[in-house]
Amino acid sequence: MPVVKSSREEAVDAIMREFRMSGYDGASLSRLSAATGLGKSSLYHYFPNGKEDMAKAAGERAAALVVEAVIEPLAAEGALKTRLQKATAGLSKFYHGGKTSCLVDLFTIGEANDAAPGLAKSMVDALLRALASVAEEAGHSKKEAKLVAEQAVIELEGSLVVSRAMGSTRPFQRMLSRLPGLILKTSK
Amino acid sequence: MPVVKSSREEAVDAIMREFRMSGYDGASLSRLSAATGLGKSSLYHYFPNGKEDMAKAAGERAAALVVEAVIEPLAAEGALKTRLQKATAGLSKFYHGGKTSCLVDLFTIGEANDAAPGLAKSMVDALLRALASVAEEAGHSKKEAKLVAEQAVIELEGSLVVSRAMGSTRPFQRMLSRLPGLILKTSK
DNA sequence: GTCTATACGAAGATAGAC
């Protein structure tokens, strides 16, 4: 596994950043070209179907980063509390403390649905499954675990929206501090 | 107060619907023209600054509808529980059971920030104040009430995102059933 | 007020040279 990023991998990272800043409709080819430092034709070389392919690549890249930063720490060895701490730290990093949006939100708006149908659903499904598995391990029933996972994703997405709207990262930060308790506590 | 809507009021309603379906960037003048049944020039007659003015009008209209459906029932006479039931029913109606998005979300993405800065913030601020006031009345301290209101808006926005992404209104419905308890309970 | 017609730039996308 090479540490040196290929030009395509670098491009995908830049594209993902651009989509998370501007949304699907707002991320024009000009912006994506500027963000990657590649001409439009070069982009079509890597992504023959244009913006649609770029969105898919960005979605897959985002999913992989979430796996790395959140899912893997949760599934690792060690005390559940420690793992949850690592996962929240990973979430904070991936969302830049609440300053960066989630593609699950952005890719369910406007043109994105037609261009990459099911992309957002597959992303949110993967996250829900992973969180439910941890919640089950924490002592919740299968049914409870599903609801807890859904609740966690709702609060994640909602806190990002509210943080964006208010121009403050505090809602996101408070959500992060609530998260471990939400998944851990069985009754109450 | 006339019951008969003026042409402009009808247009604003249609424009709001279109923005809530397509987002700011996705709602092109062609779509807005089709949605209102007005030619582009007629739209510019009512909204001299184009899309920007339309977004402001749509935001104000949405805020007014939320006041009518949610805030006023909350501030009315009667038992707190009854009022909360009316408010959740109002929320369900305004968001069409979870099928329609929130402009607070959509207007914080892409071009919308430049076109109508502060619009989303003013909308979310109004909602937060109203909810905090009710939470205080329900026995929460001023500080707690603010947090409870923020939590409610986070869950509202998050459940709408998750419902959209999953293609199911259940997350939104479950959020609605949690809402009264969230605002009412003082400890726990 | 509403329309038709039109201007003009930006959008997504492709051709072909290097």
Next chain:
DNA sequence: GTCTATCTTCGTATAGAC
């Protein structure tokens, strides 16, 4: 692989007739 040049369609916006 990356570029310049180009194409077409669509975007926002305006002029002016009715």
